Amino acid sequence: MTPILLAAEVTKRFGGLLACNGLSLAVRPGEIHALIGPNGAGKSTAIGLLSGEIAPDSGSIRFGGADVTRLGIAARVRTGLTRSFQITTILPQFTALQNVALVAQVRAGHSFHFWADAHRDAALVDPARAMLERVGLGKRAQVPAEDLAHGEQRQLELAMALMTGARMLLLDEPMAGLGATESQQMTAQLAALKGSLTVLLVEHDMDAVAALADQVSVMVAGRVIATGSFAEMQASQAVRDAYLGAHA
Amino acid sequence: MVETARQRLVAAILVLLLAALPALASLLAMPDLISLGTQVAIYAIATVGLNLLIGTTGLPSFGHAAFFGLGGYVVGILAFHAAEDSAVFGLFPGATDAWIVWPLAIIIAALAALLIGALSLRTAGVSFIMITLAFAQMLFYLFAALKTYGGDDGLGFRRRNALPWVSPRDDVAFYYVCAAALLLVLAGFHLVARSRFGNVLQGIRQSERRMAAIGLRSYRYKLAAFTLAGGVAGLAGALQANMLRFVSPDMLHWTTSGDFMVMVVLGGTGTLFGPVLGAAAMVLLQTWLAQWTEHWMIVMGPLLVAVILLARRGLWGALAGK
Numbered sequence: 001m002t003p004i005l006l007a008a009e010v011t012k013r014f015g016g017l018l019a020c021n022g023l024s025l026a027v028r029p030g031e032i033h034a035l036i037g038p039n040g041a042g043k044s045t046a047i048g049l050l051s052g053e054i055a056p057d058s059g060s061i062r063f064g065g066a067d068v069t070r071l072g073i074a075a076r077v078r079t080g081l082t083r084s085f086q087i088t089t090i091l092p093q094f095t096a097l098q099n100v101a102l103v104a105q106v107r108a109g110h111s112f113h114f115w116a117d118a119h120r121d122a123a124l125v126d127p128a129r130a131m132l133e134r135v136g137l138g139k140r141a142q143v144p145a146e147d148l149a150h151g152e153q154r155q156l157e158l159a160m161a162l163m164t165g166a167r168m169l170l171l172d173e174p175m176a177g178l179g180a181t182e183s184q185q186m187t188a189q190l191a192a193l194k195g196s197l198t199v200l201l202v203e204h205d206m207d208a209v210a211a212l213a214d215q216v217s218v219m220v221a222g223r224v225i226a227t228g229s230f231a232e233m234q235a236s237q238a239v240r241d242a243y244l245g246a247h248a
Numbered sequence: 249m250v251e252t253a254r255q256r257l258v259a260a261i262l263v264l265l266l267a268a269l270p271a272l273a274s275l276l277a278m279p280d281l282i283s284l285g286t287q288v289a290i291y292a293i294a295t296v297g298l299n300l301l302i303g304t305t306g307l308p309s310f311g312h313a314a315f316f317g318l319g320g321y322v323v324g325i326l327a328f329h330a331a332e333d334s335a336v337f338g339l340f341p342g343a344t345d346a347w348i349v350w351p352l353a354i355i356i357a358a359l360a361a362l363l364i365g366a367l368s369l370r371t372a373g374v375s376f377i378m379i380t381l382a383f384a385q386m387l388f389y390l391f392a393a394l395k396t397y398g399g400d401d402g403l404g405f406r407r408r409n410a411l412p413w414v415s416p417r418d419d420v421a422f423y424y425v426c427a428a429a430l431l432l433v434l435a436g437f438h439l440v441a442r443s444r445f446g447n448v449l450q451g452i453r454q455s456e457r458r459m460a461a462i463g464l465r466s467y468r469y470k471l472a473a474f475t476l477a478g479g480v481a482g483l484a485g486a487l488q489a490n491m492l493r494f495v496s497p498d499m500l501h502w503t504t505s506g507d508f509m510v511m512v513v514l515g516g517t518g519t520l521f522g523p524v525l526g527a528a529a530m531v532l533l534q535t536w537l538a539q540w541t542e543h544w545m546i547v548m549g550p551l552l553v554a555v556i557l558l559a560r561r562g563l564w565g566a567l568a569g570k
Contacts (some may be wrong), residue, residue, distance in 0.1 A: 077463035084461075091454040102451055103462045105444050111469065113444040121444075164462055 002065075004029040004168055004198050005081070010049055010059030019045040021222030022059070027168070027215075032190065032199045034209045034230075037219035038242070043202045046219065047172045050200070051083035052076040064167065080167035084157050084174075092146035096137055096156050099145055100128035103163035128163065135159045135189060151182035158189060162197075169193075171201040175208050187211055218242065258568040259521055266427045266524075270420045282423050283491075284535060288528045289426040290487045293433050295511045295523035297480035302509070303518030304441060305473050306453030310377045311364065311384030312508045315478040317391065317500030318360050319353040319485025324495035325397055326352070327405035346409035346490075353486035354479045360387075361478020365471045381502055388500040402496025409490055426487050430524070433480060438520055440476075449473055514555055516564030525563040 003026035012020040019042045027033045035043050048054035050061060052073040061069045063081050071079070090099050101124040105111060108123065118124060132138050135155045140148060145156060154174065161169055174190065175183045187208050193199060194214075203209050209216065210230050217227040220242045226233060233239050265272075266289070273281035294316050301307040326349050329335065329342025336342060343349050364383045371379055397403045408416035415421060440446050451459045452466045459466050489495045498504065507530065515526025533551070537544035559566040 073460045074463050074465045077461065082461070082463075091451055091458060093454055094450070098447075102447055105447060106459075106462050106464045111444040111448040111464075112472065114446075115439045115443055117439075117442045118444040118447045119442060160462060 001028045003027055004064055005050065005200065006062045007046075007050065008060050008062075010046075010056045010061060012045055012049055012054060012056050018222055020049060020056070023049070023219075023223050025217055025224055025227075027198060027200055029167075029198050030195050031214040032194055032201065032212050033215045033217065034213035035200060035202045035217050035219055035224075036204075036206075036209060036233075041219040042222040043219055044172060045222075047083065047170050047200075047202055051081070051170050053083070077164050077166070080165060081170070082161045082164045082166035082168070083170040083172070084161035090145045090153060090156050090160065093144060095142050095144050096132060096148065096152075096159075097125065097128055097141040099156060100131050100159050100163050101125050103160045104128050107163065107165050131159045131163050132156075134162070136185075151178055151185070154178065154182070154186060155189070158186075162193075166197065168198040168200070171199060171203075173202055173204065175203060175205040183208065252569060255568040258564075262521055262524055263431065266431070269427070270423060282419050284531055286419070286423045286426050286491050288524070288531045289423070289430040290484050290491060291508070291511060291527035291531060292524045293426075293430050293487070294481045294484035295508055295515070295527055296430075296433050296437055296520075297477035297484075298508050299512050299515075299518065299523050300437065300440070300449070300473055301477050302512050303522070304446065304453060305449040305470060307369075307470060307474070308377050308509075309368075309380045309474070309477070310502070310505050310509065311368075311380035311382075312477070312481055313500050313502065313504035314364065314384035314387045315357040315361050315481035316485040316488070316504065316508075317387065317495075317497070318357045319482030320489035320495040320499045321391060321397070321403075321485075322353040322356050322482070323349055323409065323486045323489035324403040324405060327407075327409075328397065328403055331405060344407065344409055346411045349409050350483065350486045354482045357482020357485065358475050358479030361481075362471065362475045365474030365478070369467060369470050369474060381505070384500060384505055385502055388497050388502070391500060392497040398496070400497065402494055402498070404494045406493065408493060409486075422491065426491070429483065429487065433483075434520060434524075441520065445469065445472070510552060514552060514562055516559075516562030519561055519564040521568075522562050522564040525567070529563060 005027040007023055007025040010020055010023040023046055035046060037043055045054065049056050052068070052071055052075070056069065060067060063076070063079060066079065068076055068079060068081065091102070094102065098119065104124045104127050105118060129141060132141050135158050137152060137155050137159060140152060145153065148156060174186055178186060183205065190199065190212055213230055215227060216230050216233045217224045218233055218239045225242060226236055226239050269285045270282060273279055294312065298309065298312045301309045325336060326343045330344045364380070368376055368379045368383065391397070392400050408422065410416060411425065414425060448464065448469050452470065456466050485499060488499065511523060511526035511530050514529050515524065516522030533548055534544060537547050555562055
């Protein structure tokens with residue numbers, strides 16, 4: 001199957017630090033692909049490069065068959081490649097519903113509409129409400145985002161990412177800071193996306209990776225050294241030496 | 249922004265007060281109230297626009313006086329050429345009809361805002377404050393150097409712009425024109441704040457990075473807001489020129505920009521009626537305190553600090569609750 005996301009020899013240098021050193025990665029449509037590796041391997045930089053937040057020094061990134069190397073974040077989101085988690089918070093003063101409805105609004109085209117009340121626009125509010133139901137936040141729609149619990153804010157972020165109409169989500173540590181129960185809920189929610197959506201996630205929680213990932217890529221010192229199933233990665237001597245040794 | 253019963257009440261009282269001011273002035277035998285009210289309405293119009301930038305979008309523009317002054321000079325220059333019967337830049341004749349001059353003032357101020365905004369909005373934070381200030385000061389020095397139009401001394405003209413059914417000499421009628429313009433602007437901004445456009449601006453204020461993450465290119469919306477605010481300031485400037493029958497570079501000076509910012513903060517950042525309260529507080533304090541001492545800023549300064557520290561939403565927040 002042709003990969004939906006294909007990074008080829010992507011390099012990024014921050015001053016003297018070579019954060020990504022010829023990163024190559026292929027993600028197939030519909031799979032959940034985990035990017036793991038020791039601290040400082042460049043995983044967050046990789047997500048930044050793939051989402052368009054950081055411009056690479058060299059190399060190319062293709063998404064859905066098109067070259068997106070030179071596109072910024074907003075333009076990549078419009079092609080269906082959306083990053084979520086640990087970007088920043090949601091919009092704290094808007095309610096959960098307003099947050100998601102705003103995503104629906106941006107997706108619906110330009111926002112040069114000056115008169116009609118956007119908060120009563122069924123074309124925006126109805127799909128937003130349905131999306132909140134889908135991630136399990138239906139009852140919290142009218143709560144300002146800053147008053148939501150941490151786990152709920154994560155659910156809201158997921159709802160917003162899905163509302164962009166993403167074909168692929170880039171998730172940077174979706175389990176970070178979540179309690180055991182919240183973590184399990186989030187794992188279940190991500191598992192439910194399998195097949196309908198492609199997901200690349202950076203994650204330290206190996207239980208979540210084992211439960212979710214179809215493919216695992218191991219990143220060490222700015223490049224991917226191996227890709228395969230979780231079991232294959234556990235079995236690989238190179239991976240054990242570099243990273244998994246501590247866990248296995 | 250105007251949601252609770254208490255907020256509705258305060259808003260209704262403000263609107264009533266605007267409507268009843270001339271009656272009040274004659275009742276209290278205080279004819280000065282008319283010119284004070286006119287000044288408040290004009291400053292409030294300019295401040296409503298600035299509030300869209302500072303309060304709604306989170307853009308601290310420090311050059312708002314540029315557009316206010318441009319609107320004023322459109323009135324002044326066209327009146328000057330109409331009186332001389334000469335052509336502006338040798339191209340077209342002067343004008344004194346409000347229905348020509350005022351829309352032109354709005355358009356020219358908006359165009360200037362489009363240009364200045366297009367460059368300034370490539371920066372953010374302190375750089376944005378400084379670059380808007382710099383552009384406004386450039387225009388200030390430009391008009392101060394234009395000897396044809398009075399330079400430093402400014403430019404006076406004899407009559408207000410002609411409006412149908414309104415005598416140009418009638419100060420009460422002119423007050424009503426300004427108050428009506430203010431109400432129209434408030435109504436417009438009330439709708440804009442709740443619209444998709446306003447929604448996006450509020451999102452940009454809360455997190456521009458998040459807006460990019462959901463696929464929004466924020467630059468064009470910030471530029472549209474900047475242009476809109478500039479056009480509204482142009483209208484205020486045109487009214488100001490008409491009120492005084494005089495324009496001068498002082499209208500474009502950075503202290504005028506500072507006054508507008510103070511009015512935004514004093515009245516209540518991001519609130520619909522805050523600019524009206526801020527303008528009223530500024531004009532009344534300035535007038536009354538100035539009768540008492542020329543160092544009226546000694547009172548104004550601490551008062552501003554107190555409002556910022558004590559009332560989170562300025563005077564509007566203190567009166568109408570959060």
